[in-house]
Amino acid sequence: MNTVVPAVSVKDLTLAxxxxxxxxxxxxxxxxxxxxxxxxxxxxxxxxxxKAILGLLKPSAGKVEILGTSYRQNxxxxxxxxxxxxxxxxxxxxxxxxxxxxxxxxxxxxxxxxPNDRQLALDALDQVGMVDFADRQIxxxxxxxxxxxxxxxxxxxxAQVYFMDEPFVGVDAATEKAIVQVLKNLRERGKTVxxxxxxxxxxxxxxxxxxxxxxxxxxxxxxxxVITPENLRAAYGGRSALFGNK
Amino acid sequence: MKFLTLLIVGITAxxxxxxxxxxxxGKLKVVSTTGMIGDIVQNIGGTDIESISLMGPGVxxxxxxxxxxxxxxxxQADIIFYNGLHLEAKMGEIFEKMAGRxxxxxxxxxxxxxxxxxxPEFKGFHDPHxxxxxxxxxxxxxxxxxxxxxxxxQNKANYATRAVxxxxxxxxxxxxxxxxxxxxxxxxxVLITAHDAFGYFGRAYGFEVIGLQGISTQAEAGAKDVQAxxxxxxxxxxxxxxxxxxxxxxxxxxxxxxxxxxxxxVKIGGELFSDAMGxxxxxxxxxxxMVQHNVVTIVNALSK
Amino acid sequence: xxxxxxxxxxxxxxxxxxxxGALGGFAxxxxxxxxxxxxxxxxxxxxxxxxxxxxxxNPVLLMAGAMIAGWISTLLVMAIVKRTIVKEDAALGMILSxxxxxxxxxxxxxxxxxxxxxxxxxxxxxxxxxxxxxxxxKLMAVLSVITVIGLLLFWxxxxxxxxxxxxxxxxxxxxNHIELILTFxxxxxxxxxxxxxxxxxxxxxxxxxxxxxxxxTNRLGVMIALSALFGAISGLIGATISxxxxxxxxxxxxxxxxxxxxxxxxxxxxxxxxxxxxxxxx
Numbered sequence: 001m002n003t004v005v006p007a008v009s010v011k012d013l014t015l016a017x018x019x020x021x022x023x024x025x026x027x028x029x030x031x032x033x034x035x036x037x038x039x040x041x042x043x044x045x046x047x048x049x050x051k052a053i054l055g056l057l058k059p060s061a062g063k064v065e066i067l068g069t070s071y072r073q074n075x076x077x078x079x080x081x082x083x084x085x086x087x088x089x090x091x092x093x094x095x096x097x098x099x100x101x102x103x104x105x106x107x108x109x110x111x112x113x114x115p116n117d118r119q120l121a122l123d124a125l126d127q128v129g130m131v132d133f134a135d136r137q138i139x140x141x142x143x144x145x146x147x148x149x150x151x152x153x154x155x156x157x158x159a160q161v162y163f164m165d166e167p168f169v170g171v172d173a174a175t176e177k178a179i180v181q182v183l184k185n186l187r188e189r190g191k192t193v194x195x196x197x198x199x200x201x202x203x204x205x206x207x208x209x210x211x212x213x214x215x216x217x218x219x220x221x222x223x224x225x226v227i228t229p230e231n232l233r234a235a236y237g238g239r240s241a242l243f244g245n246k
Numbered sequence: 247m248k249f250l251t252l253l254i255v256g257i258t259a260x261x262x263x264x265x266x267x268x269x270x271x272g273k274l275k276v277v278s279t280t281g282m283i284g285d286i287v288q289n290i291g292g293t294d295i296e297s298i299s300l301m302g303p304g305v306x307x308x309x310x311x312x313x314x315x316x317x318x319x320x321x322q323a324d325i326i327f328y329n330g331l332h333l334e335a336k337m338g339e340i341f342e343k344m345a346g347r348x349x350x351x352x353x354x355x356x357x358x359x360x361x362x363x364x365x366p367e368f369k370g371f372h373d374p375h376x377x378x379x380x381x382x383x384x385x386x387x388x389x390x391x392x393x394x395x396x397x398x399x400q401n402k403a404n405y406a407t408r409a410v411x412x413x414x415x416x417x418x419x420x421x422x423x424x425x426x427x428x429x430x431x432x433x434x435x436v437l438i439t440a441h442d443a444f445g446y447f448g449r450a451y452g453f454e455v456i457g458l459q460g461i462s463t464q465a466e467a468g469a470k471d472v473q474a475x476x477x478x479x480x481x482x483x484x485x486x487x488x489x490x491x492x493x494x495x496x497x498x499x500x501x502x503x504x505x506x507x508x509x510x511x512v513k514i515g516g517e518l519f520s521d522a523m524g525x526x527x528x529x530x531x532x533x534x535x536m537v538q539h540n541v542v543t544i545v546n547a548l549s550k
Numbered sequence: 551x552x553x554x555x556x557x558x559x560x561x562x563x564x565x566x567x568x569x570x571g572a573l574g575g576f577a578x579x580x581x582x583x584x585x586x587x588x589x590x591x592x593x594x595x596x597x598x599x600x601x602x603x604x605x606x607x608n609p610v611l612l613m614a615g616a617m618i619a620g621w622i623s624t625l626l627v628m629a630i631v632k633r634t635i636v637k638e639d640a641a642l643g644m645i646l647s648x649x650x651x652x653x654x655x656x657x658x659x660x661x662x663x664x665x666x667x668x669x670x671x672x673x674x675x676x677x678x679x680x681x682x683x684x685x686x687x688k689l690m691a692v693l694s695v696i697t698v699i700g701l702l703l704f705w706x707x708x709x710x711x712x713x714x715x716x717x718x719x720x721x722x723x724x725x726n727h728i729e730l731i732l733t734f735x736x737x738x739x740x741x742x743x744x745x746x747x748x749x750x751x752x753x754x755x756x757x758x759x760x761x762x763x764x765x766x767t768n769r770l771g772v773m774i775a776l777s778a779l780f781g782a783i784s785g786l787i788g789a790t791i792s793x794x795x796x797x798x799x800x801x802x803x804x805x806x807x808x809x810x811x812x813x814x815x816x817x818x819x820x821x822x823x824x825x826x827x828x829x830x831x832x
Contacts, residue, residue: 055720056719056720072722080716080720092764092767092773093769098713101717104706104710104718104723105721109707110703137768302662302663304663309661310661311661313662460797467681469558469680469789469800470793471680473555494681495607496607496681500558500681500683503554503558503684504554504555
């Protein structure tokens with residue numbers, strides 16, 4: 001595999017929702033093997049950016065490449081951990097079943113998960129410390145436990161690039177530590193991890209790269225170069241300076 | 247202020263004057279509900295009236311709901327004839343409303359109560375299907391004649407003459423029916439149809455009559471009723487059962503299939519016109535033609 | 551030995567209950583309970599137009615008309631939700647009323663057509679289970695088999711679509727295709743039921759067994775199977791009761807039995823039932 005190709009390459013990405021720009025002219029090249037945070041104020045377009053890259057939202061303009069080719073050809077290589085709130089946790093299923101869904105991409109349309117897939121799912125659960133909860137109904141899990149099985153679901157795909165949307169919101173401290181450890185392990189193995197992150201305090205401790213944006217991009221690169229007072233001011237202060245009052 | 251009042255009064259007067267239908271074509275506008283009533287009206291009224299029937303061939307009067315267009319037609323009528331006895335079950339309110347504007351006549355009122363059937367399953371109401379006893383329908387035609395003459399005395403002679411002609415035709419028809427029925431052996435005179443429309447027919451001409459759905463098609467046939475009727479057909483070895491033009495075929499088919507399952511191959515004897523006549527322009531599209539068709543069909547199927 | 555007519559009604563009602571229960575499970579989980587109502591009401595103009603075009607009451611043709619209309623209505627709802635600011639529940643309500651109103655207008659027009667033999671379309675409003683013919687049952691059986699095969703084939707796709715459609719897209723699924731297949735099967739299930747319980751009550755057949763089943767289990771497979779079972783049993787019991795009592799319409803009886811299932815489940819089911827919850831608290 002070509003290690004020079006950026007993990008994710010975004011050019012001129014623009015997305016408008018009912019005449020309001022949500023993302024404007026984003027250029028982003030993320031090298032492989034980094035643990036990168038996407039940060040910005042509320043409404044900056046962070047979740048939208050991830051969804052646009054994954055093809056969940058249609059951009060008004062721009063191009064996205066994963067590992068040098070289109071996303072469509074590379075789906076096997078991408079793992080996605082959506083926000084916990086996007087799913088109804090009263091759905092009748094257990095933790096193992098949810099993680100097994102990560103194998104559906106490999107199985108294709110008509111095949112059912114087999115014993116091999118079950119084992120992989122149990123291994124993934126083990127990685128996040130949830131193997132004892134395999135049979136548990138998901139509505140009986142705490143926020144942190146739910147987040148872990150979401151992560152396990154992405155892990156079981158054994159992807160090259162991972163996208164996560166606010167995985168640390170509403171989880172207990174132990175879970176947060178455990179997840180960060182998993183992410184760092186992924187990076188050690190050469191994977192690329194891109195995380196929408198809400199908490200500026202923990203940025204430098206958890207991540208090595210950052211992408212700061214507020215509808216338009218402000219800065220991209222190693223943490224120290226991105227998280228500077230000028231950049232933060234540009235992102236978090238005086239929003240109206242960019243596009244007029246909302 | 248005075249001018250405005252005058253203007254309003256003047257316009258209203260014009261509108262009232264213009265709304266009088268008589269002043270337009272000069273002919274009476276007569277609206278009937280069922281085609282059978284329309285048949286009487288056309289035969290007696292002839293060219294002296296304009297006749298409209300609301301319910302055409304294949305229409306079920308038990309279920310018929312008047313549309314806006316119908317209401318408009320009724321509104322412009324001079325005389326409205328309907329069957330009464332709750333045949334037009336969903337139009338009762340409309341007749342009440344029209345009573346102020348037009349002459350509204352339930353033709354069944356010409357039939358004395360002693361002549362009406364009150365089947366026990368129908369709880370205090372009368373069977374409305376009076377047109378199948380030709381002698382009773384004669385009495386209904388007298389009501390029509392009376393109403394036409396009262397509203398339009400100028401043409402009294404015409405109406406009276408035509409009425410006599412019509413009643414002669416009905417007498418002849420009655421005679422024909424009796425002759426035909428005599429050819430059916432007595433033990434075969436069982437008429438099974440989709441609903442209890444032929445009670446008067448049975449009483450007048452000596453038939454036992456059984457319907458699947460009861461007096462009105464408003465009630466859905468229950469599985470028990472279907473099975474019970476099928477059992478009866480098998481038990482008494484009935485050769486034929488009949489479908490009706492205004493009721494879906496499958497109800498009778500269900501009875502036939504159930505009987506077949508018990509080993510008795512009952513035939514569908516043909517289609518009878520029960521609550522509506524045949525297509526306009528055909529013989530069965532007239533009252534006389536309709537009754538003849540029914541009797542011939544019944545007699546053919548049962549005398550084999 | 552069961553009498554022929556009653557046997558027909560029992561088989562037909564059980565089939566309807568089974569299939570609508572199974573597919574209703576997914577509709578309820580996806581919070582699309584109103585969808586069953588919308589599709590069944592929308593089927594009315596389809597039946598009417600099919601009759602107007604062919605002028606026969608061949609049930610296959612009428613059902614085809616119902617399917618096409620149900621189909622079009624669902625596509626319209628999806629289009630409205632995608633392209634306008636109107637949300638799904640409002641879109642379903644709108645389409646339901648418009649199509650149903652149109653259907654009633656068509657029925658009124660049909661009732662005055664100068665060809666005999668046309669009434670009986672009214673029976674699709676409330677169903678006429680008592681007059682199910684063997685040919686109807688055969689058609690229903692074929693459609694039911696198609697539905698079951700579809701469910702088995704696409705089980706995991708339906709599961710992931712219902713639980714997390716965004717994730718499904720990220721895996722490479724064309725979620726629209728899965729949705730289309732599920733909707734097709736749902737429309738089929740509804741059309742099967744129209745002759746038995748009619749347009750107006752069909753939505754209960756979609757919602758009730760699934761709601762009852764949900765109370766008893768936390769596993770999807772069990773829930774769908776239970777829902778099918780509850781539906782089938784309700785159909786069977788409803789048909790049996792209405793066949794023993796004079797002039798008791800079958801469709802509404804089935805729905806009443808189903809409602810009893812729901813009530814019992816809500817009170818007595820372990821884990822989710824009210825009595826259980828009360829005991830746990832004390």
